[in-house]
Amino acid sequence: MKTTIKILFTFFIGLTLLASCSKNEYETGGAVSTVIYMSYVKALHNGDDVVLVKEKLMGATQIAGVVISDRASGNFNTNEIVVQNTARGKVSGIIFKFNDNNTQINYGDSVKIDIENCVLYRENGAMKIKGTNLNFAKVTKVASNKEVKPRTVSLTQLYSEFYNYENTLVEIANVAFPELVGGETYAGDVRMGDVSNVFVYLSTMANANFAQKSLPLLASFRGIPTYYNANSSYYNTAKLLLKMRNEGDAFNETGAAYANFPEDFELVPASEKASYLMPAINDMVTFKTGNWRIYQGIISDVVNVDKFNPSGKQAIRMKDQLSEDALLEMNFDLLSGASKVTFSYGVPSVGSITASTFNLEYSQDEGATWTKVGESVTNPARDAQEAVFNVDVSGKVRFRIRKLGLGANTSTVFNGLLNIDDFKVFQNVN
Incomplete structure (x- = not known):
């Protein structure tokens, strides 16, 4: 008899648990919520259109979520919104197609939408909900400016x-x-x-x-x-x-690279700027991108010493142990701004490896004043590395590399040689 009672008790407990598992997760206090979670609704679609009646929605008649489309941008149909919901750890979203145009629901609005007797379907592959009576009057705005983390x-x-x-x-x-x-x-x-x-x-x-x-x-x-x-x-x-x-x-x-960039400093022979200071030419050399000032620097083509690209043979070498700055400076403007600047840099393979420090700077007044981009770069390596600077400059602009004049090398001062190659500027897309 005791065994029979135990079996019956276990049976009824199992039925109770089973019933509780089938309830809408929004059910509270024994009452069925009017709101159903979105992943449940989405799972109802198995290839055929589904009419969303209460019996299929565990008694619910609404979906809740946050609007993630932006009607103001013009990139979505004026009679549609995209709503995202997270429930039971699952993120889901559905497009709602209305019979009128959206004039009031914005990105970030928390909403409830009446979906009873609407249809879950796919239109041109995209999952949507529509209905003969589905208009924006069926949308209740609960809150605004809700942040949705992508x-x-x-x-x-x-x-x-x-x-x-x-x-x-x-x-x-x-x-x-x-x-x-x-x-x-x-x-x-x-x-x-x-x-x-x-x-x-x-x-x-x-x-x-x-x-x-x-x-x-x-x-x-x-x-x-x-x-x-x-x-x-x-x-x-x-x-x-x-x-x-x-x-x-x-x-x-990042916009497209400017024509003729990257500048590889290969157009003219090294002999045209073979000394660190050449006042006779004002330290100016014209390469394929335009006229550059190389102050306290040379065009160097020493094989296995200077850093250059695999197909090239020249690079710019900037002087070491100076108390004044060395410059590699554009003497011309680019007219469509800049979004990014990249170039190769490294320590020449001559003598000991001694680091140096340099800045990237830009000017929008034809070189009268200069603005530093990002942080200074200290170069401790012999192998060539790539520097990448993201910028956001509109209008005409020119760039320069300023190697800092830190003085003679000591146990605490590092001011070695510096090679620069493959200087590339990308246009601004704004």
């Missing part, structure tokens, strides 16, 4: 796990556009990344307020991944798109 992914990870990131906010660092030929704008679909078997496209609508802005050569991006299939609603054969919310979703931008 999930950081690599482009390869986004490509391979696109379904899991669909309609949610992501961030991708240092994306290049390998198919650019120059002069392209954001408008349209542009393939991202330089991995041959990864196909994700940055997608910008023609009427977006940043559509005609120049596309950067390299940048980091935030955006919303979504599918697009021009021929059907199947997502597994659709094009993979990343849609920026607004212009601010592109950052750390």
